[in-house]
Amino acid sequence: xxxxxxxxxxxxxxxxxxxxxxxxxxxxxxxxxxxxxxxxxxxxxxxxxxxxxxxxxxxxxxxxxxxxxxxxxxxxxxxxxxxxxxxxxxxxxxxxxxxxxxxxxxxxxxxxxxxxxxxxxxxxxxxxxxxxxxxxxxxxxxxxxxxxxxxxxxxxxxxxxxxxxxxxxxxxxxxxxxxxxxxxxxxxxxxxxxxxxxxxxxxxxxxxxxxxxxxxxxxxxxxxxxxxxxxxxxxxxxxxxxxxxxxxxxxxxxxxxxxx
Amino acid sequence: xxxxxxxxxxxxxxxxxxxxxxxxxxxxxxxxxxxxxxxxxxxxxxxxxxxxxxxxxxxxxxxxxxxxxxxxxxxxxxxxxxxxxxxxxxxxxxxxxxxxxxxxxxxxxxxxxxxxxxxxxxxxxxxxxxxxxxxxxxxxxxxxxxxxxxxxxxxxxxxxxxxxxxxxxxxxxxxxxxxxxxxxxxxxxxxxxxxxxxxxxxxxxxxxxxxxxxxxxxxxxxxxxxxxxxxxxxxxxxxxxxxxxxxxxxxxxxxxxxxxxxxxxxx
Numbered sequence: 436x437x438x439x440x441x442x443x444x445x446x447x448x449x450x451x452x453x454x455x456x457x458x459x460x461x462x463x464x465x466x467x468x469x470x471x472x473x474x475x476x477x478x479x480x481x482x483x484x485x486x487x488x489x490x491x492x493x494x495x496x497x498x499x500x501x502x503x504x505x506x507x508x509x510x511x512x513x514x515x516x517x518x519x520x521x522x523x524x525x526x527x528x529x530x531x532x533x534x535x536x537x538x539x540x541x542x543x544x545x546x547x548x549x550x551x552x553x554x555x556x557x558x559x560x561x562x563x564x565x566x567x568x569x570x571x572x573x574x575x576x577x578x579x580x581x582x583x584x585x586x587x588x589x590x591x592x593x594x595x596x597x598x599x600x601x602x603x604x605x606x607x608x609x610x611x612x613x614x615x616x617x618x619x620x621x622x623x624x625x626x627x628x629x630x631x632x633x634x635x636x637x638x639x640x641x642x643x644x645x646x647x648x649x650x651x652x653x654x655x656x657x658x659x660x661x662x663x664x665x666x667x668x669x670x671x672x673x674x675x676x677x678x679x680x681x682x683x684x685x686x687x688x689x690x691x692x693x694x695x
Numbered sequence: 696x697x698x699x700x701x702x703x704x705x706x707x708x709x710x711x712x713x714x715x716x717x718x719x720x721x722x723x724x725x726x727x728x729x730x731x732x733x734x735x736x737x738x739x740x741x742x743x744x745x746x747x748x749x750x751x752x753x754x755x756x757x758x759x760x761x762x763x764x765x766x767x768x769x770x771x772x773x774x775x776x777x778x779x780x781x782x783x784x785x786x787x788x789x790x791x792x793x794x795x796x797x798x799x800x801x802x803x804x805x806x807x808x809x810x811x812x813x814x815x816x817x818x819x820x821x822x823x824x825x826x827x828x829x830x831x832x833x834x835x836x837x838x839x840x841x842x843x844x845x846x847x848x849x850x851x852x853x854x855x856x857x858x859x860x861x862x863x864x865x866x867x868x869x870x871x872x873x874x875x876x877x878x879x880x881x882x883x884x885x886x887x888x889x890x891x892x893x894x895x896x897x898x899x900x901x902x903x904x905x906x907x908x909x910x911x912x913x914x915x916x917x918x919x920x921x922x923x924x925x926x927x928x929x930x931x932x933x934x935x936x937x938x939x940x941x942x943x944x945x946x947x948x949x950x951x952x953x954x955x956x957x958x959x960x961x962x
Contacts, residue, residue, distance in 0.1 A: 565783065
């Protein structure tokens with residue numbers, strides 16, 4: 436009984452490690468190549484549009500609402516201590532350090548990550564990847580690489596947009612609705628936000644999340660069982676695994692950046 | 696130049712513990728249509744993937760123009776693949792490109808020809824399969840037969856030496872089946888290709904093939920010209936060619952004696 440359980444655990448661990456190995460080999464195959472700008476650049480542009488621009492709406496709307504909610508919640512607490520003028524830094528720091536990178540990554544995993552997995556999984560199921568390989572075109576370089584770079588480039592930009600819109604949302608609620616002093620909102624923010632410590636760390640976080648989410652999404656699609664059930668499972672796994680990975684890495688990065 | 700384009704020698708291939716091919720040899724003559732037939736599930740598609748270098752055999756050689764495909768490094772394998780083409784069962788058209796762009800894809804990838812020349816080449820290939828008028832359609836707008844013809848136009852875009860057809864007749868209505876049968880033969884003759892057709896549609900294959908291999912039980916059980924095969928002594932070959940439900944390949948899945956089982960119930 437216990438031996439069986441141990442055996443199962445061992446098998447699962449081996450399968451997980453093999454999966455990670457395959458994911459690493461996939462990424463290595465996609466990225467280690469002579470750059471051919473004439474061919475790669477148009478492909479990258481197209482993917483930047485699909486992965487980045489098409490995710491803009493959900494990022495803008497979510498950013499606005501999260502900023503508004505932050506201001507509302509922050510105001511109720513701060514006003515008890517007569518510290519309403521600190522609303523600006525509260526909203527800005529929460530967004531820059533945590534919510535901007537993390538929520539963007541979670542939304543990105545749901546919006547773009549799942550789409551990437553489904554697209555590549557379907558390409559595999561309909562033999563498009565095999566067909567490409569037989570035409571002497573490497574699908575890793577033609578399909579995976581542009582999507583990977585598009586994800587890595589667009590997510591930090593989306594996180595910045597998310598944060599900026601969130602701060603405006605906070606202004607809308609805090610200043611325009613609840614009557615916090617507008618000049619105070621901005622000047623307190625300016626005084627309390629440090630470029631290196633807050634802004635750059637936020638950008639680094641979202642770059643790390645971008646790498647993780649895009650990598651997981653591409654690997655799950657590329658490794659999917661080429662059936663309708665396999666693709667649906669892979670898509671679900673992309674969202675679940677990348678969300679958990681983002682939250683886990685967020686803790687580690689926060690501990691390293693702001694912990695001590 | 697040798698008469699044999701593809702020479703498979705003592706090929707052994709396993710999937711896990713299951714042996715797919717056991718010490719199998721076959722040769723495909725240059726300029727001819729060679730067919731590989733056999734019951735479903737014996738790994739005919741696997742054979743094409745082995746020839747294309749997508750899978751590696753346990754043992755044996757797969758020589759194309761004297762080059763051993765499984766031994767090639769990545770760069771040489773990709774170079775070798777430029778001289779071969781494969782028509783997948785589904786067509787494998789790129790769903791995000793029009794028919795025109797699909798056919799232009801290999802030309803754009805492997806040459807630096809100006810767009811005007813590419814246009815000429817694409818229209819020529821589409822004309823050959825009768826789909827010049829469908830060039831602006833997306834693959835999703837094509838019927839199954841048309842998709843396969845469009846994929847065929849793409850497969851011959853760079854005038855390969857070898858073209859492999861994976862079940863080209865499966866799931867086709869009689870008219871498109873006739874069209875594809877005619878196309879395989881006429882393209883082979885007109886372009887000087889070497890064609891390999893994997894199929895279990897006996898009549899269609901026998902009508903166009905110059906040479907036929909029948910594969911079953913992990914090896915070649917019979918080969919020859921269609922006429923030679925029709926007179927082949929092997930009962931298994933005859934069962935397959937005639938489509939008989941019982942014979943060396945039994946109708947019944949392996950089971951205990953029927954009468955014994957019924958008696959068991961009666962007790």
